Amino acid sequence: MAGRDRDWDFLLRTISNSARDSxxxxxxxxxxxxxxxxxxxxxxxxAENSEDLVARIYPQINKLFQRAVASMSQSRTSYGLLLLAILQFYLDFGDVVLHDADPSLRTFFRSCLSREFADSVVAEATLDFLNANKKKLLVSFPTLLPQFFPLLLKLIAWNGEKLEKSFRQIFPALISPGSFLPMFLSLMDLPVLVVALEKVERTSGSLIGSSIASIQQSTAPKMLLDLMDEAYTGSTIGDGEADSESEDNNTIDVADPLFLDLLKDENDGLTERHWTSPGMTAALQAAINSPQSDRLKQVLNIAPRLLDVYFAIALREVNDSIICALIPQLMSRVATTFPDKTFSHKVQKRLLEFMLSSFQRSPNFKPIMDRLGEAYDSPAKTELALQLCWAMGEYAGGGPSQKDAARELFENLELLLYENLSSSRLGLRQESNIGETSRCSSQSRLLCFVVTAIAKLATVHRELLPRARVSLGKPLWS
Structure with missing residues (x-):
């Protein structure tokens, strides 16, 4: 025991002396x-399981934490591993010394991980720490990880597949009622996040050691003058003397609100991302015209797999009202994905599968029915409408007991049928170009699916048979 006393006494002196070392x-x-x-x-x-020992050690550990936090902004040294070691002490022994670890954890995310997420060693250690303490974090600090999920997505976006297994273990803990909806948009736009982070690295240097906010401030006063000029004249930062052929002029501008939203560290609720904004248009154009980086290639594989986990959790744990709120977001994004064919195919496949599973669970989802009218907006939405029409017939509106749901579905199918029967929708004008022919083919397929769904619904819900006879008895090509 005397030897151990000397050990901890020596270690405490080491910490104390460091504070006095110039x-x-x-x-x-x-x-x-x-x-x-x-x-x-x-x-x-x-090892000792001694509350007295913990009480004697805690003051020095806590002083070191406060000193480290105060020094980070002025240092280029990595603080991640040191703070994680102190946080582990807080989590395991906080009850003994009445230390609430919540402020310390949030300080770590805001002051340290926001500066060091791009450091692969710190990123891996952070995920190991979160996974090791997952149960305790969920019970004692349930809002912590959902609040900082955008920062943790930056961590996996930048460090890629080597940390994917560890990230997927903690990923379900990031999902809560308050993060569920904004999480969907963030997963869909994970490749765009990589484009934005790579833009920051090209224009401002290494991401390690500086938060996004400090990177923007580091260009002051020029950045401040540019922002003032933009506010008063409407000009865009980067206009004027910038080389028009510079590759950076084809990517997101740091003043674009979309850029700031993509790079945020904390969840601030659901925000609409305008894919027609100049920032997004420029970013996507640059992604199309430039060779894909290894980091972007990895994220194009990671994002669909994370969507698999997200949708599995949604179907297993999320109530119908929240899924109803997700459906409009999902349907608006089915045709709006990062412009990579393989990625788009993977994502659209998952969105469709989730939509059908949601419909099978709750066939009276009005957001799904209400969006059938968008079938003409794009080929992706037409394909979605095809599958939903199939699902309406296959699941028969929830079965014989769900008469009200079946009637609503039937009315939506009727409306879609009548729209398809109009010459304007079927494109019966005498245009012969390839695009028009393809559109007519898609609408004809949709018509077949609608007719089949109406027949199946009427077969199960026989009270709908008279209306079905009238609907399907109309001359299809008149």
Whole structure:
């Protein structure tokens, strides 16, 4: 026991002396012995299981945490591993010393991880820490991870597939009623996030050691003058003397609100992302015209797999009212994805499968029925309408007991049928170009699916038979 007393006494002196050492006082993480000391003290507390020992060690550990937080903004040294070691001490022994770890955890995310998410060592250690403490975080701090899910998505977007397995283990803990809807948009736009992060790296240097906010501030006062000029004259940052052939002029501008929304660290609720905005248009055009980076290629594979997890959780745990709120977002994005053919195919396939599963679970989802009229907006939405019409007939509006739901579905199918029968929808004008022929073919397929669905619904819900006879008895080509 005397030997262990000497051990922890020596380790505490190491921490205390570091605060007085002129070489490390202002940059404690630069002293490698501190991380070792914190870890050893933690291990001693675990081994001894002594509240007295924890109480004697805690003041020095806490002072070190406060000193590290105060020094980070002025240092280029990585603080991630040191703070994670201290946070583990807080989580395991906080009850003994009445320390609420919630503010410390949030400080870590805001002040440290926002600056070091691009550091692969810190990123991996952070995911290991979150997974090791997942149960405790969910019980004691249930809003923490859903609040910072945009920051954690930046972590996986930048570090790629080597951390995917670990990230997927913690990913369900990021989903809550307050993060469910904005999470969908963030997953859909994960490739665009990579484009934005790579833009920051090209224009401002390494992402490690500076938060996005500080990177924007680092160009002041020129950036400030540009922002003022934009506010008062309507000009765009980067106009004027910029080389029009520079590759950076083809990507998101740091002043674009979309850029700032993509790069945010915290969940601030559902925000509409305008894919027709100048920032998004420029970003997508640059992505099409430039070779894909390895990081972007990896995220194009990761995002669909994360959507699989997201939709599985939705069908298993999320109530109908929240899924109803998701449906309009999903249907608006089915034809609006990152412009990579393989990625678009994977994502659209998953959106369709989730839509059909949702419909099978709750066939009276009005958001689904209300969006059938958008079948003509794009080929992707037409294909979605085809599958939904098939589902309406296949699941028969929820079965014989769901008469009200079946009647509503029938009325929507009727409307779609009459729209298809009009010459304007079928394109019976005498145009012979390839695009018009393809459109007519799609509308003809949709008509067949609608007719089949009406017949199946009427077969199960026989009270609909008279209306079905009238609907299907109309001359299709008159």
């Amino acid at each position: 070489n490390f006082a202002a940059d404690p993480a630069a002293d490698p012995s501190l991380l070792h000391s914190v870890k050893k003290l933690y291990e001693l507390c675990k």
